[in-house]
Amino acid sequence: MHPTPTGPVIEIDGLTKRFGDTTALDDVSLRVHRGEVAVLLGLSGSGKSTLLRHIDGLEAPSSGTVRVLGAEVPRLRGRALRGLRHRVGFIFQQFELVGPLTVLENVLSGALGDLRGPRLGLFSYPRALKHRALAHLERVGLLDRAYQRADTLSGGQQQRVAIARALMQNPEVLLADEPVASLDPESSAQVMALIREIAAADGLTVLCTLHQVDLAISWADRIVGLRHGALVLDTPAEGLSRAEVMEIYGRVATSTAELEAVDVEAAGLGASGREPAGVSA
Numbered sequence: 001m002h003p004t005p006t007g008p009v010i011e012i013d014g015l016t017k018r019f020g021d022t023t024a025l026d027d028v029s030l031r032v033h034r035g036e037v038a039v040l041l042g043l044s045g046s047g048k049s050t051l052l053r054h055i056d057g058l059e060a061p062s063s064g065t066v067r068v069l070g071a072e073v074p075r076l077r078g079r080a081l082r083g084l085r086h087r088v089g090f091i092f093q094q095f096e097l098v099g100p101l102t103v104l105e106n107v108l109s110g111a112l113g114d115l116r117g118p119r120l121g122l123f124s125y126p127r128a129l130k131h132r133a134l135a136h137l138e139r140v141g142l143l144d145r146a147y148q149r150a151d152t153l154s155g156g157q158q159q160r161v162a163i164a165r166a167l168m169q170n171p172e173v174l175l176a177d178e179p180v181a182s183l184d185p186e187s188s189a190q191v192m193a194l195i196r197e198i199a200a201a202d203g204l205t206v207l208c209t210l211h212q213v214d215l216a217i218s219w220a221d222r223i224v225g226l227r228h229g230a231l232v233l234d235t236p237a238e239g240l241s242r243a244e245v246m247e248i249y250g251r252v253a254t255s256t257a258e259l260e261a262v263d264v265e266a267a268g269l270g271a272s273g274r275e276p277a278g279v280s281a
């Protein structure tokens with residue numbers, strides 16, 4: 001359990017990020033409070049990953065401020081930056097596990113920040129850490145897979161291992177960058193339900209990018225929409241209609257077929273990964 005709220009966990013003000021001629025984020029201001037579960041929606045290239053990366057100090061702003069858990073992230077260096085990253089778990093679309101290692105070793109690697117020096121093999125980890133790792137595996141329903149090679153698991157199982165690894169940090173914030181983009185609908189639903197359950201139990205603040213509009217509405221407390229790097233929607237998810245959300249994508253779609261077509265393009269499964277034809281910015 002984490003301390004009671006004393007203000008926003010994530011405070012972003014006037015954040016602009018340019019990569020050469022590309023404005024990836026355009027004057028974004030956002031507050032996320034402790035325990036909130038928010039989804040970032042937007043077309044491919046709208047700046048979602050770049051926003052998450054600023055929160056973890058992986059990108060530095062061109063202008064504006066990013067405060068996370070009270071720290072000015074762009075000013076952090078060395079130990080202070082590692083300290084922040086310890087409190088912020090990050091899970092990714094491609095799980096980022098070490099395939100030939102066991103599931104348990106992958107989970108244990110989440111605690112490497114607590115240990116001095118590299119670790120080779122299971123015997124090199126303290127027993128107490130192994131117990132913690134096994135407890136997290138039990139929590140994600142994979143205790144029976146602890147000694148299996150990570151790359152022999154299904155995609156959904158691998159993402160659950162990645163969640164267990166993130167939990168080894170005992171994080172206060174969880175960032176998830178398209179955590180279910182490579183999963184089938186059933187595994188997606190399981191992984192998202194698991195994140196929600198853990199967030200509620202541990203008081204985690206979650207910011208998650210997704211491409212599935214319906215899943216976002218049913219799963220999140222709050223929907224934040226980015227379009228061309230600018231924040232164009234920030235609203236509670238409850239009661240939100242799909243059509244309202246689709247405005248993020250540049251138009252109000254009218255038919256189910258049209259909505260589905262936009263979802264496919266938004267997920268980068270369409271031909272271009274850019275805005276649908278006929279969309280005006």
Ligand SMILES: Nc1ncnc2c1ncn2[C@@H]1O[C@H](COP(=O)(O)OP(=O)(O)OP(=O)(O)O)[C@@H](O)[C@H]1O
Pocket residue numbers: 019022023024042043044045046047048049050051268
């Ligand atoms: N390191 C970089 N160098 C140059 N351009 C970058 C870099 N990172 C991101 N961009 C550009 O910034 C814009 C936003 O990219 P970002 O990855 O944040 O979008 P996204 O909404 O997460 O997209 P997707 O849904 O496809 O992951 C894009 O135009 C991208 O090409």
